[in-house]
Amino acid sequence: MPSEDLRKHAEDVLSLLGNDLKTPVNADDIKGQLERFLEYGVPLNQAKQTLLKKYGASASVSTQALEITKLTDLQPNLRSVKIIAQVVSINPKDITVKGEPRQIFSGILRDETGSVSFTSWHDIQVERGDVVEIGNAYTNEWQDAVQLNIGNKTQIEKRDKDALPKETFEPTKCSINKIHTGMGALDIEVCILELQKKDVEVNGESKTMFHGVFGDETGKIPFTAWHDFKLKEKETISLIGGYVKSWRGIPQISFDKDAKVKKVKKDGVSIDKIPERKLRMFEVEEQSGLYDVSVEGRVIEVQQGSGFILRCPECKRMLLEGECQIHGSVDGVADLRVRCVIDDGSGSVSAIFNREISEMVLGKTMDECKEMEPSALMDLMKDILFAKVFSLKGNTMRDRFGTRFIPHDVEKVEVDVKKDAEELISILSNGGI
Numbered sequence: 001m002p003s004e005d006l007r008k009h010a011e012d013v014l015s016l017l018g019n020d021l022k023t024p025v026n027a028d029d030i031k032g033q034l035e036r037f038l039e040y041g042v043p044l045n046q047a048k049q050t051l052l053k054k055y056g057a058s059a060s061v062s063t064q065a066l067e068i069t070k071l072t073d074l075q076p077n078l079r080s081v082k083i084i085a086q087v088v089s090i091n092p093k094d095i096t097v098k099g100e101p102r103q104i105f106s107g108i109l110r111d112e113t114g115s116v117s118f119t120s121w122h123d124i125q126v127e128r129g130d131v132v133e134i135g136n137a138y139t140n141e142w143q144d145a146v147q148l149n150i151g152n153k154t155q156i157e158k159r160d161k162d163a164l165p166k167e168t169f170e171p172t173k174c175s176i177n178k179i180h181t182g183m184g185a186l187d188i189e190v191c192i193l194e195l196q197k198k199d200v201e202v203n204g205e206s207k208t209m210f211h212g213v214f215g216d217e218t219g220k221i222p223f224t225a226w227h228d229f230k231l232k233e234k235e236t237i238s239l240i241g242g243y244v245k246s247w248r249g250i251p252q253i254s255f256d257k258d259a260k261v262k263k264v265k266k267d268g269v270s271i272d273k274i275p276e277r278k279l280r281m282f283e284v285e286e287q288s289g290l291y292d293v294s295v296e297g298r299v300i301e302v303q304q305g306s307g308f309i310l311r312c313p314e315c316k317r318m319l320l321e322g323e324c325q326i327h328g329s330v331d332g333v334a335d336l337r338v339r340c341v342i343d344d345g346s347g348s349v350s351a352i353f354n355r356e357i358s359e360m361v362l363g364k365t366m367d368e369c370k371e372m373e374p375s376a377l378m379d380l381m382k383d384i385l386f387a388k389v390f391s392l393k394g395n396t397m398r399d400r401f402g403t404r405f406i407p408h409d410v411e412k413v414e415v416d417v418k419k420d421a422e423e424l425i426s427i428l429s430n431g432g433i
């Protein structure tokens with residue numbers, strides 16, 4: 001996109017923010033961030049929406065002005081939502097509400113900007129493939145993703161296919177590093193790195209699903225297939241169709257019998273040929289969730305809640321004075337964790353080390369940590385971690401508290417202090433950074 005157009009969009013964002021700014025920001029900053037989003041294949045509308053959210057505008061500012069909301073612009077907790085979309089899937093589901101059996105309908109809708117899961121509390125008499133205009137629906141958040149709800153006051157009207165632009169029906173050709181939650185149908189070529197078969201129960205019926213990990217030259221992503229495509233590990237396939245869903249905050253590809261899967265004749269990409277996806281913190285912060293990426297940065301804070309803790313055996317929440325906020329007084333399960341903020345100059349994430357990684361980094365077992373005074377343990381953690389550089393590999397997710405990094409692998413990076421200082425001096429003597 002030409003620079004002056006981007007500038008216009010940046011000014012647009014600023015004017016929508018109005019006096020609602022959480023932190024001061026100027027048009028150049030906004031423009032720079034929009035540029036990066038676009039580089040990563042994030043649709044413009046979604047990029048603008050994300051920045052509006054980041055700098056403080058309430059979701060209503062940007063969505064109420066539009067008569068028809070594009071799916072990519074949907075935010076949780078909106079009322080009176082109007083959309084035009086195609087029904088990608090719809091399935092009845094038997095549930096029990098207050099002891100009464102009820103049938104609800106759930107599925108996926110898409111438009112040219114993305115897709116959204118929906119739930120209807122009654123039979124809306126539409127079929128897969130129908131284009132519908134839905135008025136007076138509402139949204140909420142379900143498993144870290146926006147969900148559209150169709151209630152008694154929601155109006156549904158069938159429309160012609162040309163009510164949506166024709167790119168709605170065309171899959172997006174892309175690589176794994178460009179995939180983000182809420183994307184419409186995909187067109188990708190990937191290697192199957194891991195594959196597992198699993199029998200699950202869906203609505204009282206037993207179903208076989210296949211899940212695993214896809215890879216290409218740009219990264220990895222988990223997938224779930226609801227149909228037996230005779231997938232085999234190490235094979236390269238072309239997949240057309242399928243959707244990107246968020247599962248526990250991390251994007252994954254989900255596809256069923258409607259997807260087109262073709263084996264591609266190619267030497268399989270082996271797991272060790274998939275490059276490590278090394279990202280700067282700002283890139284991590286811009287995505288709602290990432291699978292198997294690596295970052296490097298300096299610990300700038302060891303957070304409260306780090307150390308030896310007890311967890312609820314039912315829900316794994318941390319106990320406060322022996323009580324779970326949901327399950328009350330329970331026998332806690334011992335655990336050790338470290339929560340710290342890691343910064344690389346471009347941004348920061350809050351990393352949560354599990355017991356195994358905490359023990360490795362601290363050089364102490366959980367039982368040894370349990371014996372220590374909490375304040376002495378905190379001091380030890382600060383000594384070992386604070387201002388040190390670490391490289392982390394793992395998954396990220398973003399929630400209302402910010403971006404969290406859950407590493408499966410942590411390594412301390414030995415920094416050459418002298419070389420660091422020399423570099424800094426040479427930058428400074430060349431007239432500033």
Ligand SMILES: [Zn+2]
Pocket residue numbers: 312313314315316317324325326327328
């Ligand atoms: Zn609990």
